[in-house]
Amino acid sequence: MPAPVRGRTRSGGTPPVTDKPIVWQHDATFVLAATGSAVGLGNIWRFPYVLAEHGGGAFLLLYLLMVAVMCVPLMLAEAAVGRAGRGSPMASIKAVAERAGTFPHWRWVGALGILTGFVILGFYSVVGGWSMAYSWYALTGAAQQTDVAAAQQQFASLTGGSLLAEGAWLLAFVAACGLIIGAGIVKGIERSIKVMMPALFVLLLFLVVNSLVVGDAAAASAYLFSFDFSKLGWDAVLAAMGQAFFSLSLGMGALMMYGAYMPETLSLRRAVLLVATLDTSVAVLSGLAIFPIVFAMGMDPGSGGPSLVFVTMTLVFGKLPLGWLVAVAFFFLLLLAAVSSAISLMEPVVAFITESTRLRQLRESAQGLRREGTLAVSLSVAVVALFCAHYGGFFDLLDQLSANYMLPTGGLLVAVFVGFYATKPVEESIPSLPEGAWRTAWLLLLRYLVPLGILAIFLGGLLG
Ligand code: PHE
Numbered sequence: 001m002p003a004p005v006r007g008r009t010r011s012g013g014t015p016p017v018t019d020k021p022i023v024w025q026h027d028a029t030f031v032l033a034a035t036g037s038a039v040g041l042g043n044i045w046r047f048p049y050v051l052a053e054h055g056g057g058a059f060l061l062l063y064l065l066m067v068a069v070m071c072v073p074l075m076l077a078e079a080a081v082g083r084a085g086r087g088s089p090m091a092s093i094k095a096v097a098e099r100a101g102t103f104p105h106w107r108w109v110g111a112l113g114i115l116t117g118f119v120i121l122g123f124y125s126v127v128g129g130w131s132m133a134y135s136w137y138a139l140t141g142a143a144q145q146t147d148v149a150a151a152q153q154q155f156a157s158l159t160g161g162s163l164l165a166e167g168a169w170l171l172a173f174v175a176a177c178g179l180i181i182g183a184g185i186v187k188g189i190e191r192s193i194k195v196m197m198p199a200l201f202v203l204l205l206f207l208v209v210n211s212l213v214v215g216d217a218a219a220a221s222a223y224l225f226s227f228d229f230s231k232l233g234w235d236a237v238l239a240a241m242g243q244a245f246f247s248l249s250l251g252m253g254a255l256m257m258y259g260a261y262m263p264e265t266l267s268l269r270r271a272v273l274l275v276a277t278l279d280t281s282v283a284v285l286s287g288l289a290i291f292p293i294v295f296a297m298g299m300d301p302g303s304g305g306p307s308l309v310f311v312t313m314t315l316v317f318g319k320l321p322l323g324w325l326v327a328v329a330f331f332f333l334l335l336l337a338a339v340s341s342a343i344s345l346m347e348p349v350v351a352f353i354t355e356s357t358r359l360r361q362l363r364e365s366a367q368g369l370r371r372e373g374t375l376a377v378s379l380s381v382a383v384v385a386l387f388c389a390h391y392g393g394f395f396d397l398l399d400q401l402s403a404n405y406m407l408p409t410g411g412l413l414v415a416v417f418v419g420f421y422a423t424k425p426v427e428e429s430i431p432s433l434p435e436g437a438w439r440t441a442w443l444l445l446l447r448y449l450v451p452l453g454i455l456a457i458f459l460g461g462l463l464g
Helices: 029-038 041-053 057-085 089-100 104-139 148-161 163-182 185-214 217-225 234-247 254-260 268-296 305-319 323-356 370-390 392-421 423-428 437-463
Strands: none
Touching (some): 029 268, 029 323, 041 057, 041 104, 041 323, 057 437, 089 254, 104 148, 104 163, 104 254, 163 323, 185 268, 185 323, 217 268, 234 268, 234 437, 305 323, 323 370, 392 437
């Protein structure tokens, strides 16, 4: 059987005119968009407080280890499946499975990913809404607090007060993401990413430099880079794995999705390494943007939990020279990071609806129902998010469940699929993977270390 031309004649016969795969217009877009996906609330909101909960430096080391040996090989596998399959995670996995001559049922791994994305969006949109609210407070000068009780009260009345206020912000957040996704892959995602990512990096650099200059850099680096392994138990290992998966947008098909829009000619290996490096640097940099000023203002980073960036930081901004400017920069950074990640959670769901509603025979509906799909997804996300906003326990459940269990499970299944069942067609879409030691290392990690590691950590978490 002749090899099918990618993206054109998957099922044989004359391809419809519009059935060419959509690819990014610019070479840099995959890296920008995947970095936009990876760099998010996970880096700036979640990472600092999870790190603080597990005692600082030793957790950072564990996290870096997870990224290097577990996540990077998986990222390469995921993005390559997308580029080989050219569809939503479900369609891509199915296409690759067919090409490899293995069970098409592997596509349910893609479905799990799409579901996970939906679950994450549920609580993510709530925090996205908070970021939007605080960006507004920052502009009006209300994000600089001088009194602990007042700062707590401000956060409490946003999150626990009337559902109306919180609901309005989260709806605005979901609507913003829906508008981008609805506008399309090139006109929506690609165009907005090109503006958001440079802005994000400029804001972050400003914040880091400012924090190191006016803050207590010595205390922060002692905190971040000193290693007290006595605090680490299985829960920390599980949390580090969950945080690594969450932060790298791994295990739910976001990378598969963005890989599906990646031109054939680019080096996937280099792109993936760059994304992992950028994301990890941003996690550390946001630690450096936050902890020096937190310590300089005499505050405890570990006390606030998820409210670290919303309560503790407003108190910091209240005391800081140029507090208004720093608060505006900080909360807009958070907002940009949240939007550029949320769209990558939404795209696989919308792409799935678009391709399922695409009637190949009829020219006029060959595009599928992208806009309608986006609207339906946005509305359903808003319902789940309202639920999360109202029931704090539900919020925590979705957060823990998705990061610590659903994402690693998705990753485990992708590792087994690519490692054992579909190595050949997936490898073919990574021509930049050198033969020899690199390839062997990649396969060994994917086949053994990643799945066994994930299982061991699950078990350890259960037993320990
Ligand atoms: N990586 C994003 C963050 O750090 C969250 C995310 C998870 C996005 C999974 C897509 C998929 O905030």
